[in-house]
Amino acid sequence: MRALLLLVLLGGTLALAEPLPARDTADVGPRGSWSVGVFNPLRLAVHDRVELQTHPLLFFVAPHVDARFALVRSPLRLTGEAGLSVPTFAMRLAKGFFFPSWDTSQNDIGWMLIPRAGLMLSGDALAHDVWTLRAEASFRVALGPNSAEPLNSFLTPVDLLLAAPLTGFRSRVGGAYDHAFTERLRLRGELDLYVTGPQGDLEVSGTNVGPLAPLSPLVVTAHVGLDIALFQHSRLTLGVLWANADQGATKVVTGSDGFSERVRVRGNNFVPTLDFIWAGF
Numbered sequence: 001m002r003a004l005l006l007l008v009l010l011g012g013t014l015a016l017a018e019p020l021p022a023r024d025t026a027d028v029g030p031r032g033s034w035s036v037g038v039f040n041p042l043r044l045a046v047h048d049r050v051e052l053q054t055h056p057l058l059f060f061v062a063p064h065v066d067a068r069f070a071l072v073r074s075p076l077r078l079t080g081e082a083g084l085s086v087p088t089f090a091m092r093l094a095k096g097f098f099f100p101s102w103d104t105s106q107n108d109i110g111w112m113l114i115p116r117a118g119l120m121l122s123g124d125a126l127a128h129d130v131w132t133l134r135a136e137a138s139f140r141v142a143l144g145p146n147s148a149e150p151l152n153s154f155l156t157p158v159d160l161l162l163a164a165p166l167t168g169f170r171s172r173v174g175g176a177y178d179h180a181f182t183e184r185l186r187l188r189g190e191l192d193l194y195v196t197g198p199q200g201d202l203e204v205s206g207t208n209v210g211p212l213a214p215l216s217p218l219v220v221t222a223h224v225g226l227d228i229a230l231f232q233h234s235r236l237t238l239g240v241l242w243a244n245a246d247q248g249a250t251k252v253v254t255g256s257d258g259f260s261e262r263v264r265v266r267g268n269n270f271v272p273t274l275d276f277i278w279a280g281f
Helices: 002-011 088-093 156-161 163-167
Strands: 034-037 042-047 050-054 064-072 077-085 112-125 129-139 169-180 185-196 201-203 212-214 218-231 234-245 250-254 260-264 267-280
Touching: 064 112, 112 163, 156 163, 156 185, 156 218, 156 234, 156 267, 163 169, 163 185, 218 267
Parallel strands: none
Antiparallel strands: 034 042, 034 267, 042 050, 050 064, 064 077, 077 112, 112 129, 129 169, 169 185, 185 218, 201 212, 218 234, 234 267, 250 260
């Protein structure tokens, strides 16, 4: 904690010529620019209109790459995205932990490809604020027998990460607004709606809900984060992610007539987020 406070204090002495730029927008950096975080992906602009990105920590166990193409520039920026991943090896490494039902040779995780496509649109507001809209979808292409089943964990962000491999499909639409307080501080808020493939049926005891109740494929998330410039080309990000999903929970509701019934209720997760991001030009 003391080291973190020291970094923030050192960052406070910086004299930045321009406010800290917004991140996760439709902007594609100039050729040669790059950024990488502990958890954020490595982004490298190989052309003034083309950017490649991947997560270095995951690449060797789950090969993947995304390409971003600047289609329209100033004042509105429209960027297309296309990607491909092969998550099977990483998922097999997690057998017995994330996937206890697959921890046998007879019930295995099949090889698969996960294509992804999306669009991002960004525009400027006020002096240094940026708004962004995005839409994307990814789906599973099985390369052989596959016994994939929804994870249905207690942590919705993990379910979303594995939604395409395990349910066959994941789509996302949402928007974000990034506000510059000072040259060193930015506040970002984001709201997203996800739709996944079938989440399966969950057995529910009691009556009125039915012996099998299908889980809703709709998930809502919101994230609020603060970016703090520590040095000329690095930042610390602090935030919290909220996720609302059908996790199979039920409760008994008693009406005014005294009749009780069991109904499905959605669950909420709150997850802190933290990262350190470097950038170069």
